[in-house]
């Protein structure tokens with residue numbers, strides 16, 4: 482494990498069961514400023530559950546989560562209001578908080594530019610691609626200026642080009658704007674390419690199979706490093 486000094490998010494020994502079925506069995510992870518952290522693992526291993534615990538929507542049975550700053554969760558379902566244009570969907574939280582109109586416009590324009598969806602702002606959710614809608618859902622949280630952005634399977638259902646473009650935007654959000662981004666997905670290879678640190682989860686009862694720091698590794702070599710760490714972990718367990 483890396484040192485927790487300066488971490489924005491530290492989860493230690495998190496356990497969670499539902500009706501006696503143990504999902505998370507002592508999961509620990511950490512994430513720092515300006516870092517993209519990938520959490521990959523099989524269906525049902527508790528990735529969403531962990532994000533919900535980090536976001537404060539659920540309590541762990543055991544273990545702790547410490548945050549420095551505010552964490553916002555972008556749900557897997559985009560939850561955009563179909564009767565509002567993208568710009569109004571993105572502005573929703575700011576307007577709700579009574580932020581002045583010119584500041585709202587400025588922040589919406591900033592987030593849209595960062596995510597590359599400026600040209601779609603006047604369209605309705607039903608008129609844009611899945612990738613653009615997903616980016617609008619992320620922009621809607623980004624304008625609220627969280628320190629930690631939690632993305633629940635943002636790549637699900639997107640084609641290759643949209644996945645790449647979304648991952649590039651995520652990387653810019655973290656590296657250029659010093660946000661901490663936690664991204665959960667099943668696709669180890671793709672997430673590893675864009676992550677500074679990856680955690681691989683097992684099947685339930687879920688533990689961390691491998692933690693790999695990747696920020697010093699060239700992009701094209703990152704997936705292989707994660708697979709190597711995983712096979713080391715499996716070999717170690719068989720001994």
Ligand SMILES: Nc1ncnc2c1ncn2[C@@H]1O[C@H](COP(=O)(O)OP(=O)(O)OP(=O)(O)O)[C@@H](O)[C@H]1O
Pocket residue numbers: 499504522523524525526527528529530531667
């Ligand atoms: N509120 C709940 N009540 C009962 N069981 C739950 C609840 N939330 C999650 N579970 C169960 O916990 C397990 C983990 O679910 P979770 O959605 O966190 O996994 P996941 O890794 O995000 O899965 P996927 O990759 O399919 O999205 C599943 O078996 C799910 O049915």
